[in-house]
Amino acid sequence: MHDEKLIKELKRKALQIRKWVIESIYRAGSGHPGGSLSIADILACLYFHEMRHDPKNPKWPDRDRLVLSKGHAAPALYAALALAGYFPVEELKNLRKIGHFLQGHPCMKKVPGVDMSTGSLGQGLSVAVGMALAGKLDKRDYRVFVILGDGEVQEGQIWEAANAASHYKLDNLIAILDRNKLQIDGPTEEIMHTEPLAMRWKAFGWDVIEIDGHDIEEILDTFHEIKLNEKPTIIIAHTIKGKGVSFMEGTLSFHGKPPSHEQYIRAMSELEQEERELNG
Amino acid sequence: MVSAILTDKKRNLRDAYSSALIELGHKNPDVVVLDADLALSTKTKRFGTVFPDRFFDMGIAEANMMGVAAGLATCGKIVFASTFAVFATGRCYDAIRQSIAYPELNVNIVATHAGISVGGDGASHQMLEDIALMRVLPNMTVIAPADATEMEDVVPAIAEHEGPCYVRIGREDAPIIFETHGAFEIGKGYVLRDGSDVAIIATGTMTAEALKAYDLLKEEGIDAKVIHMPTIKPLDEELVREAAEETGRIITCEEHSIIGGLGDAVAMAIAKKPVPMVRIGVNDVFGESGNARELMEKYGLTAENIVAKAKELIEK
Numbered sequence: 383m384h385d386e387k388l389i390k391e392l393k394r395k396a397l398q399i400r401k402w403v404i405e406s407i408y409r410a411g412s413g414h415p416g417g418s419l420s421i422a423d424i425l426a427c428l429y430f431h432e433m434r435h436d437p438k439n440p441k442w443p444d445r446d447r448l449v450l451s452k453g454h455a456a457p458a459l460y461a462a463l464a465l466a467g468y469f470p471v472e473e474l475k476n477l478r479k480i481g482h483f484l485q486g487h488p489c490m491k492k493v494p495g496v497d498m499s500t501g502s503l504g505q506g507l508s509v510a511v512g513m514a515l516a517g518k519l520d521k522r523d524y525r526v527f528v529i530l531g532d533g534e535v536q537e538g539q540i541w542e543a544a545n546a547a548s549h550y551k552l553d554n555l556i557a558i559l560d561r562n563k564l565q566i567d568g569p570t571e572e573i574m575h576t577e578p579l580a581m582r583w584k585a586f587g588w589d590v591i592e593i594d595g596h597d598i599e600e601i602l603d604t605f606h607e608i609k610l611n612e613k614p615t616i617i618i619a620h621t622i623k624g625k626g627v628s629f630m631e632g633t634l635s636f637h638g639k640p641p642s643h644e645q646y647i648r649a650m651s652e653l654e655q656e657e658r659e660l661n662g
Numbered sequence: 663m664v665s666a667i668l669t670d671k672k673r674n675l676r677d678a679y680s681s682a683l684i685e686l687g688h689k690n691p692d693v694v695v696l697d698a699d700l701a702l703s704t705k706t707k708r709f710g711t712v713f714p715d716r717f718f719d720m721g722i723a724e725a726n727m728m729g730v731a732a733g734l735a736t737c738g739k740i741v742f743a744s745t746f747a748v749f750a751t752g753r754c755y756d757a758i759r760q761s762i763a764y765p766e767l768n769v770n771i772v773a774t775h776a777g778i779s780v781g782g783d784g785a786s787h788q789m790l791e792d793i794a795l796m797r798v799l800p801n802m803t804v805i806a807p808a809d810a811t812e813m814e815d816v817v818p819a820i821a822e823h824e825g826p827c828y829v830r831i832g833r834e835d836a837p838i839i840f841e842t843h844g845a846f847e848i849g850k851g852y853v854l855r856d857g858s859d860v861a862i863i864a865t866g867t868m869t870a871e872a873l874k875a876y877d878l879l880k881e882e883g884i885d886a887k888v889i890h891m892p893t894i895k896p897l898d899e900e901l902v903r904e905a906a907e908e909t910g911r912i913i914t915c916e917e918h919s920i921i922g923g924l925g926d927a928v929a930m931a932i933a934k935k936p937v938p939m940v941r942i943g944v945n946d947v948f949g950e951s952g953n954a955r956e957l958m959e960k961y962g963l964t965a966e967n968i969v970a971k972a973k974e975l976i977e978k
Contacts, residue, residue: 490765498736502760508726509761512733542726
C-alpha cells in the first residue's frame with residue numbers, strides 16, 4: 383500500500399505529461415500521440431518515484447537508466463524529463479523544430495536525461511543489456527529500465543537481446559512492454575501475432591509480471607516485487623493507446639498523427655477537466 | 663618518408679590484434695571485448711582467457727552484439743566488438759548506424775576476414791563492401807592496416823580515440839613491412855617510396871603489393887611514389903592532393919569493391935583539381951571460392967596488375 387498523497391501526486395504528473403504530449407505534438411505538427419499517452423502513467427511512476435536519478439547530474443554513474451526503445455514516444459519522455467527538471471518545460475514547445483534540441487526521436491547527445499538515442503525499433507533492449515552488463519562489471523547497484531512497444535517485439539533483435547539478458551543473468555534489467563495492442567498498420571495480432579507474449583518471455587528465461595499499465599498503485603507495487611534472483615524481469619503493462627483523451631483511446635488513427643486545432647482544444651479541455659477533478 | 667621493407671617474413675594481423683588487446687587490457691580496466699561465436703577465428707578468445715570477466719561471447723547474434731557494445735560504451739567502457747567483416751557491417755548496418763554512430767559512442771568494431779583473400783569460403787564470406795558501408799556513416803573512422811606491426815599500433819590508437827571506429831583486417835598472414843612501431847596516427851597517410859611518375863595509393867593488404875610494384879616499375883625506369891593510406895576516413899586529403907600535383911597520375915589499390923572505398927575517397931579529394939586516375943579493386947562483382955593467392959591474381963589485386971595499370975596511365 384502506498385500513501386494516497388503519493389498516488390495523487392503521480393496521477394497529477396501523468397496528467398501533466400499527457401497535456402504536454404498533446405501540446406508539443408500539436409505545436410510540432412507531427413508526432414505520435416497514441417503510444418506517448420499509453421506510457422504516461424509508467425513514466426510518471428519511474429521518474430517521480432521509482433528511479434534513482436538526479437536532474438542536476440544527468441550523467442551520474444550510479445543513476446538508474448531508462449532506454450525508450452519505442453523512441454517514437456519521445457514526447458512523453460521529454461515531458462517527464464522537463465517536469466523532473468532536466469531542462470526548462472518551455473522547451474517542450476519546440477519539439478521537432480529546426481535549431482532546437484528536442485529531436486523527433488530521442489537523441490542522447492542533444493537532450494539531457496536521455497540515456498540512449500533510439501528510433502529504429504528493436505534496438506533498445508540490446509543497449510539496455512549492455513548497460514546492465516556494465517553495472518554488473520562495475521559492481522554498481524543501478525537498474526536499467528527499458529520501455530518496449532508491443533509491435534516492436536516483432537523485431538528479431540529483441541529476441542537476440544532477450545536471450546542474452548537471461549544468459550548473463552541480468553536481474554538489474556527491467557523491461558516494460560507497452561501492451562496497447564495496436565501498431566501502425568492495425569491490431570498487433572492481425573498484423574503479426576505476438577501472443578502468447580508472457581509464455582514467449584518466460585521461455586526466454588525472464589520473470590514475467592502482467593499489470594494494468596494505467597493503475598499507479600499497481601505499477602508501484604510491481605516495481606517493489608521485483609527480486610534480484612539472477613533473472614531479468616519484464617512487466618507486460620496492459621495499456622490503452624491514446625489513454626486520457628476520449629477520441630484517441632483505442633484508435634489507430636492517432637498512432638502517428640497530430641491533433642487538428644479543434645481536436646487539440648478538446649483534448650486539452652478533457653485533460654484539464656480531469657486535473658480539476660483530481661485536485662478536487 | 664616512413665621506413666618500409668619487403669621481405670618474406672609474415673605475421674597474422676589477428677594474432678597482432680589479440681596481443682595488442684591483451685596488452686591494452688592490462689593497462690586499462692575499462693576495456694571490454696565482445697565476439698559473436700567467432701572468437702577462435704578473430705582471436706579475441708585469447709583476451710577472454712586472460713580477462714574472463716571482461717569478455718562476452720554474444721553468440722550468433724551480431725546485431726545484438728552491436729547494441730550491447732553501445733550500452734556498455736554509454737557506461738564508460740571502451741568496447742571492442744569483433745566478428746567477420748561480412749557479418750560486422752552488412753548484417754549490422756542499422757544497429758551500427760542508430761546505436762553506435764549517431765550517438766557517437768566509443769565502440770571499436772574490429773572485423774576480420776575482410777576481402778576476397780578469405781578464400782575457400784566463397785562470395786558469401788568475402789566482404790568487399792564494408793569500407794563503403796562504414797565510410798558513409800557520420801562520426802565513423804575507417805582503418806585498414808597493412809601489417810601486424812601497424813595493427814599493434816592501431817589497437818591502442820582507436821581505444822584512445824573518442825567515437826566509433828571500424829577496422830578491417832584479412833584472414834591471411836601478411837608480409838611484415840614495418841619493422842618498428844609508432845608511425846601510425848589516425849587520419850594520416852604515409853609516403854613509403856618517393857617518385858614523380860605516378861602515385862600509387864594503397865590500403866590494407868594492397869600496400870605490400872604496391873611496394874612490390876614499385877620495385878618492378880623501377881626496373882622499367884618508372885619512378886613511382888607509394889603512399890600507404892591506413893585511414894580511409896578521415897582521409898589524408900592533403901597528402902593525396904600533394905601526390906596528385908607532384909606526379910600527375912594516381913592509382914588506388916584496395917582489396918574491396920571499386921565502388922565506395924579508397925578509390926572513391928581519393929577521387930573525391932582531387933575532384934576540384936583532377937588528374938588521371940585508375941582504381942584497382944574488385945570490379946563490382948561477387949567473389950568465388952579458391953585459394954587466396956589465386957583469387958588475388960584472378961581479380962587483379964597484384965603488383966603485376968598495378969604495374970600494368972601504371973604503364974597504361976603513363977603511356978596515355
